[in-house]
Amino acid sequence: MATKSANLYARIEPDVKEKAEKILSTLGIPASSAINMFYKQIILQRGLPFEVKLPSSTPVDISTLSEAAFNEELEKGYADMQAGRTKKAKESFADIRKDYGL
Known part of the structure; x- marks a missing residue:
């Protein structure tokens, strides 16, 4: 060493x-x-060991939302679920592990 x-x-x-x-x-x-x-x-x-870029979307910080805005976000999630735009938890965690090398 x-x-x-x-x-x-x-x-x-x-x-x-x-x-x-x-x-x-x-x-x-x-x-x-x-x-x-x-x-x-x-x-x-041969450079930074991670990407340095602005995120394409910013996660919603629910602590900053009004009750109406919070309910709107819940409605969006419910609409996604109704439209079938969902993933199984197992699949989501597999994607996270792949994306972050875990």
């Missing part, structure tokens, strides 16, 4: 740092190891 002797200083939003470090701690991975893994993936992928 190569000696880790280079320092990296980065400014990160405090809440982002706290949330990420909490997840890393749960996984048993020190932040420095996660950053090292990220850099190694940049080298292996």
Whole structure:
């Protein structure tokens, strides 16, 4: 294993740092190891190891909706279900695992 002797200083939003470090701690991975893994993936992928683009659609944050807007979203979902525009949960989870390499 190569000696880790280079320092990296980065400014990160405090809440982002706290949330990420909490997840890393749960996984048993020190932040420095996660950053090292990220850099190694940049080298292996010859770029960022994920797509950097704007999402084609934004998920609806129901906490920001009025009751009428919330009911409208529910109606859209119900209409999709009635029209057969649904997937089985097993199929949806398989797609998620494929899309995210899980």
